[in-house]
Amino acid sequence: RAKERGKSNFQFYTPDMNASALERLRLEYSLHKALAQDELEVWYQPKVELATGRLVGAEALIRWRHPELGLVSPARFIPIAEDSSLIVPIGEWVMKTACRQVREWRERQLFGGRVAVNVSGRQLKFAGVVELVERTLEECGLPSAALELEITESVAMDEDSGMVEVLHRLHELGVYLSIDDFGTGYSSLSYLKRLPVQGLKIDQSFVADLHQNRDDAAITQAIISIARSLGLGLVAEGVELDEQRRYLVEQGCDTGQGYLFSRPLPAAEFEALLERQYLAWD
Numbered sequence: 001r002a003k004e005r006g007k008s009n010f011q012f013y014t015p016d017m018n019a020s021a022l023e024r025l026r027l028e029y030s031l032h033k034a035l036a037q038d039e040l041e042v043w044y045q046p047k048v049e050l051a052t053g054r055l056v057g058a059e060a061l062i063r064w065r066h067p068e069l070g071l072v073s074p075a076r077f078i079p080i081a082e083d084s085s086l087i088v089p090i091g092e093w094v095m096k097t098a099c100r101q102v103r104e105w106r107e108r109q110l111f112g113g114r115v116a117v118n119v120s121g122r123q124l125k126f127a128g129v130v131e132l133v134e135r136t137l138e139e140c141g142l143p144s145a146a147l148e149l150e151i152t153e154s155v156a157m158d159e160d161s162g163m164v165e166v167l168h169r170l171h172e173l174g175v176y177l178s179i180d181d182f183g184t185g186y187s188s189l190s191y192l193k194r195l196p197v198q199g200l201k202i203d204q205s206f207v208a209d210l211h212q213n214r215d216d217a218a219i220t221q222a223i224i225s226i227a228r229s230l231g232l233g234l235v236a237e238g239v240e241l242d243e244q245r246r247y248l249v250e251q252g253c254d255t256g257q258g259y260l261f262s263r264p265l266p267a268a269e270f271e272a273l274l275e276r277q278y279l280a281w282d
């Protein structure tokens with residue numbers, strides 16, 4: 001912005017900009033301590049079979065219990081973590097915590113599905129990420145097929161980064177790879193040919209109105225048919241209404257997650273849900 005004003009280098013900060021820049025700095029500073037001070041938590045949201053409500057998997061979602069601010073949304077602090085490369089240790093911690101937890105649930109025969117962990121581009125570019133995943137699985141005694149990594153579409157489309165090779169090596173390890181927020185970032189679908197991806201997650205922005213908006217319904221149908229033709233697994237995100245659930249089942253999307261079934265839950269509450277197994281949605 002300052003450049004647009006020409007040669008003079010004066011920058012005019014509004015009190016607003018000051019406040020948000022300052023807040024960001026404060027968050028970054030306290031995020032540095034969050035890991036060491038045990039302020040981070042992993043919550044779990046069920047993935048369910050849409051026709052029956054049967055729980056088939058889980059997505060691990062990070063939460064930050066800030067001493068003064070309370071629960072801070074990952075939408076607020078993950079971008080800060082990504083910019084400051086704190087995402088690498090934080091991401092490692094999430095993966096370890098989720099793998100350990102799921103190993104325990106598997107041993108107690110409470111859970112037989114996969115646990116999905118979100119991975120950002122910065123983490124995939126970090127040297128040694130494949131070894132980290134391998135080591136984590138070994139240490140936690142979890143078979144690689146029980147781990148899913150969700151990668152957002154914009155990251156998957158990043159061609160010139162060695163990312164493709166990393167994804168192939170993760171695939172060879174036996175980890176399940178899926179594209180998160182599918183449909184929000186693409187300009188070309190050709191990356192689906194290049195990458196060893198097994199699943200797509202329909203972005204919640206399409207699911208939100210699919211029962212009442214023709215365009216969203218059409219996009220959702222197109223994604224379902226892409227997944228089917230390419231033999232990819234499919235999960236619909238953000239299913240909140242029974243109408244959406246029914247529409248998705250009719251169109252051939254078998255799996256979903258969303259508030260209709262359950263919000264993300266702290267581990268203990270998710271465990272209670274595992275003990276009940278079937279989720280009622282109405």
Ligand code: C2E
Pocket residue numbers: 045060061062073074075078091094118119120150180181204237238239240257258259260264
């Ligand atoms: P995402 O991976 O696309 O996760 C789905 C988000 O949608 C989650 O938000 C979830 O709580 C929310 N959600 C689930 N069902 C519904 C629903 O029915 N309606 C609505 N409106 N929302 C629903 P959350 O937990 O706030 O996470 C936001 C984003 O932060 C995630 O989007 C993901 O991109 C990122 N994130 C979360 N945890 C991690 C992590 O451990 N590592 C990284 N790199 N990113 C993470």
Ligand code: MG
Pocket residue numbers: 059118150180
């Ligand atoms: Mg996700």
Ligand code: MG
Pocket residue numbers: 180181201203204237
């Ligand atoms: Mg998503």
Ligand code: MG
Pocket residue numbers: 181
């Ligand atoms: Mg998202």
